[in-house]
Amino acid sequence: MPGPYPEIQGGGSLILAWQVRNKKILVVGGGEVAAGRIVNVLNADAKVTVVSPRSGLNDEVAYRVEQKQVEHIDRKFEPSDLDGVDMVLAAVDDPEASTQIYKLCHEKRIPANIADVPPECDFYFGSVYRDGPLQIMVSTNGNGPKMANIVKRRIASSLPSNMGTAIQRVGILRKKLRKIASAPEEGPKRMQWMSKVCEQWNLKELCEMTEEDMDTLLGFYESGTVPSLEAVRLREADGAYDASTPYDKVDFKTLATKDQAFGIIWRESEWNLNFQDPATCKALTQALLKADFGLELDIPDDRLCPPLPNRWNYVAWVEALIEYTSPDYTLGYDPDRKVVGLDIGTGATAIYAMLLLKTRTNWSMCVTDVDKKSFDYAARNLALNKLLTRTTMLQTTETMDIIPLKYLGVNKLDFTICNPPFFNDEAEMAASLEGKNKTSKPSAICTGAPVEMVCEGGDLGFAKRILEQSLLLRERVTCRWISTCDGKTAPKAASGSSLKTYGIELIGARRRGEETK
Numbered sequence: 001m002p003g004p005y006p007e008i009q010g011g012g013s014l015i016l017a018w019q020v021r022n023k024k025i026l027v028v029g030g031g032e033v034a035a036g037r038i039v040n041v042l043n044a045d046a047k048v049t050v051v052s053p054r055s056g057l058n059d060e061v062a063y064r065v066e067q068k069q070v071e072h073i074d075r076k077f078e079p080s081d082l083d084g085v086d087m088v089l090a091a092v093d094d095p096e097a098s099t100q101i102y103k104l105c106h107e108k109r110i111p112a113n114i115a116d117v118p119p120e121c122d123f124y125f126g127s128v129y130r131d132g133p134l135q136i137m138v139s140t141n142g143n144g145p146k147m148a149n150i151v152k153r154r155i156a157s158s159l160p161s162n163m164g165t166a167i168q169r170v171g172i173l174r175k176k177l178r179k180i181a182s183a184p185e186e187g188p189k190r191m192q193w194m195s196k197v198c199e200q201w202n203l204k205e206l207c208e209m210t211e212e213d214m215d216t217l218l219g220f221y222e223s224g225t226v227p228s229l230e231a232v233r234l235r236e237a238d239g240a241y242d243a244s245t246p247y248d249k250v251d252f253k254t255l256a257t258k259d260q261a262f263g264i265i266w267r268e269s270e271w272n273l274n275f276q277d278p279a280t281c282k283a284l285t286q287a288l289l290k291a292d293f294g295l296e297l298d299i300p301d302d303r304l305c306p307p308l309p310n311r312w313n314y315v316a317w318v319e320a321l322i323e324y325t326s327p328d329y330t331l332g333y334d335p336d337r338k339v340v341g342l343d344i345g346t347g348a349t350a351i352y353a354m355l356l357l358k359t360r361t362n363w364s365m366c367v368t369d370v371d372k373k374s375f376d377y378a379a380r381n382l383a384l385n386k387l388l389t390r391t392t393m394l395q396t397t398e399t400m401d402i403i404p405l406k407y408l409g410v411n412k413l414d415f416t417i418c419n420p421p422f423f424n425d426e427a428e429m430a431a432s433l434e435g436k437n438k439t440s441k442p443s444a445i446c447t448g449a450p451v452e453m454v455c456e457g458g459d460l461g462f463a464k465r466i467l468e469q470s471l472l473l474r475e476r477v478t479c480r481w482i483s484t485c486d487g488k489t490a491p492k493a494a495s496g497s498s499l500k501t502y503g504i505e506l507i508g509a510r511r512r513g514e515e516t517k
């Protein structure tokens, strides 16, 4: 029966990473073996002296002497050479001299390696693989040096070529972290957080981590969380990811330089975009999604083209709501917390689901839509952005529950998000889009189809249906937050008395324009 602790095997060597920086190392001999030893110790920043008659130096050792990488004593070994020396490496073709050197070192308690004479070695060399800060040494404990070399090569070939760089980046991050969390009692938290970074980020991401990324990442140390590199970058991008800053100003000029298709429209419009032109709205949304979120979108001509700033502000608000009301009240983004949301009536662009999935890489989404064309496009767009695997899709019918948990196969939702149909009927929709009873037409063209825009009771009717269904589900599921995009009548009605009749308080609403709803 094996014991509870590691079994002692005995007969090995103590493998260490000996720090010889600025220590004095004497190399006796200047042949081929000495040349190899010199490389090893210079790589460890030691101060090296070589004692050997000049006539015995091979080309490589002569080069090191010439380059002043080592000091040279041009004669045979003498006992006084050992004065003030921290380590001796002998590689001479004279067994008597070897034994004398070893004996003297032993007396003076100077650690020594006498090449090829294991009984006269305080330590053996091993076969070493080096990639930047990474060193791997293989030892066969004197059994088969050639085998050590073979094993080393096999290990090296199995390692990715960027391993050394990744380790070097981690080293810089650790240094920075120790600066901001220097107290000794921070130790365990610091180490846990560093381990998390190394486990959660892959080698490529660690290699690509810039100093700016590190500084952003370190901002999460306090909360003990580790966001993905993607999330770190988004946070850096133009502040678009920062939920506290509404995304209401778009710099068209800069966008035109980043996106070719939008650039053409921008120049053709002579720097005055025509928002009544569907192609313009489409190109703008596509360019913004690409530039700010790295998302690709295929938008059909006869379905809603989502205005991005508006949509993102709502999504950012929902993200903040979820994160600042986590069950354990830890603030901020927690990559270990699994969050599941439902996008009701996701539309052809699945815009809410895509923004949520892209900016919260451990969340998953359920999406529904009653319209086949929108549903198919949503699937295509999610697949295009490799977000389909984190999405459960369900094409619903008019008679189905708005929150069809049973069919989605989930028993817990953290939130619902929704862009409700705004109009009671098509006549109301047509009148509104033409700007009837208003001082001016809507500022941008609406390409939405009736199936997206119309339902009984309009947005308020839709919101009420969501609310009633979620109340029925309250006992079974923990759907903590119901939200809908501010529409035409729902916010006013909601902030009035109707919610109160359900025993629910309107917890707040996001800013839009000058109004607070």
Ligand SMILES: C[C@@]1(CC(=O)O)C2=NC(=C\c3[nH]c(c(CCC(=O)O)c3CC(=O)O)Cc3[nH]c(c(CC(=O)O)c3CCC(=O)O)/C=C3\N/C(=C\2)[C@@H](CCC(=O)O)[C@]3(C)CC(=O)O)/[C@H]1CCC(=O)O
Residues within 6 Å of the ligand: 036, 113, 114, 115, 116, 117, 118, 121, 123, 124, 125, 126, 127, 128, 138, 139, 140, 141, 142, 143, 144, 145, 146, 147, 148, 149, 152
């Ligand atoms: C790893 C490496 C590091 C280095 O020296 O830098 C190293 N030897 C290497 C190569 C190598 N050495 C020899 C051959 C010929 C083939 C063969 O004999 O197998 C080859 C192969 C080649 O040249 O390719 C001959 C040899 N070596 C020793 C003896 C004496 C004995 O065993 O009794 C004899 C027999 C002499 C004879 O029979 O006459 C002794 C030692 N050599 C050690 C290290 C230590 C044990 C490390 C371990 O076991 O893991 C140890 C104990 C002491 C020491 O020197 O530190 C380096 C590979 C570098 C690389 O990776 O490229």
Ligand SMILES: NC(=O)c1ccc[n+]([C@@H]2O[C@H](COP(=O)([O-])OP(=O)(O)OC[C@H]3O[C@@H](n4cnc5c(N)ncnc54)[C@H](O)[C@@H]3O)[C@@H](O)[C@H]2O)c1
Residues within 6 Å of the ligand: 028, 029, 030, 031, 032, 033, 034, 051, 052, 053, 055, 056, 057, 058, 075, 076, 077, 091, 092, 093, 094, 097, 115, 116, 145
């Ligand atoms: N461990 C290994 O991997 C390994 C491999 C091959 C050889 N060896 C052994 O290492 C030793 C050296 O091998 P090499 O190929 O470098 O030999 P080499 O003949 O190329 O070099 C011998 C060196 O020792 C110097 N020298 C001789 N006597 C000296 C003294 N008294 N004081 C100072 N310098 C002196 C010579 O000037 C010469 O520079 C040999 O004993 C050899 O068997 C070890």
